[in-house]
Amino acid sequence: MQDNIILVGLMGAGKSTIGRQLARRFNLEFYDSDKTIEARTGVPIPTIFEMEGEQGFRDREEQVIAELSQLRGVVLATGGGSILREANRAALTRSGRVVYLRASAEQLYNRIHHDKNRPLMQTDNPLQTLRSLLQAREAHYLEVADLIVPTGKQKVAHIVNLIAQKLNQLQDLPYANAQS
Ligand SMILES: Nc1ncnc2c1ncn2[C@@H]1O[C@H](COP(=O)(O)OP(=O)(O)O)[C@@H](O)[C@H]1O
Numbered sequence: 001m002q003d004n005i006i007l008v009g010l011m012g013a014g015k016s017t018i019g020r021q022l023a024r025r026f027n028l029e030f031y032d033s034d035k036t037i038e039a040r041t042g043v044p045i046p047t048i049f050e051m052e053g054e055q056g057f058r059d060r061e062e063q064v065i066a067e068l069s070q071l072r073g074v075v076l077a078t079g080g081g082s083i084l085r086e087a088n089r090a091a092l093t094r095s096g097r098v099v100y101l102r103a104s105a106e107q108l109y110n111r112i113h114h115d116k117n118r119p120l121m122q123t124d125n126p127l128q129t130l131r132s133l134l135q136a137r138e139a140h141y142l143e144v145a146d147l148i149v150p151t152g153k154q155k156v157a158h159i160v161n162l163i164a165q166k167l168n169q170l171q172d173l174p175y176a177n178a179q180s
């Protein structure tokens with residue numbers, strides 16, 4: 001059964017922002033795996049990285065994604081690294097239509113370089129880090145994607161409209177009544 005909308009893509013692609021709006025558009029509940037992890041631990045993501053390292057964070061992320069993937073009728077914004085684990089890729093593709101929000105490293109850098117809430121960006125050369133992450137992850141994003149949507153230059157409202165339109169074109173989805 002595939003009635004969820006899952007957003008994947010690198011940091012800054014707009015998963016959290018667009019996911020919230022898509023949920024409103026389709027009258028679905030919105031979940032963000034990072035927000036669920038923060039709510040459960042009671043601390044922000046950077047603190048989890050400090051205290052437990054990236055592996056500790058990834059273990060929590062896998063647990064949360066396994067649970068959220070079981071819900072029905074939701075939009076799920078994932079963390080950018082969630083697709084690194086095979087178990088997450090399998091859970092996400094079973095759970096719903098996966099939308100890859102795609103942008104270049106340069107575009108993402110311009111959006112998020114000032115934001116201190118992404119521990120993986122706290123390097124001497126965040127642009128280079130984004131390039132490396134994109135190179136390492138792109139194949140996984142493409143592997144899980146039902147739909148690929150460029151988000152580097154477009155406005156949020158336009159991206160939301162485009163995703164709604166494309167999802168409505170896919171068969172066997174209960175989205176036909178979405179308001180635009
Ligand atoms: N299409 C867009 N155009 C301009 N800014 C955007 C767009 N999408 C998201 N943003 C901004 O980029 C930043 C990262 O967005 P966010 O939704 O947190 O991305 P993600 O969850 O993929 O890391 C936020 O400041 C957000 O307002």
Ligand SMILES: O=C(O)C1=C[C@@H](OP(=O)(O)O)[C@@H](O)[C@H](O)C1
Nearest residue numbers: 010011012034079080081118119
């Ligand atoms: O790309 C990554 O590995 C990460 C992306 C972040 O989420 P966003 O993609 O929503 O920024 C968050 O899960 C964590 O900082 C790790």
Ligand SMILES: [Mg+2]
Nearest residue numbers: 015016034077
């Ligand atoms: Mg996010």
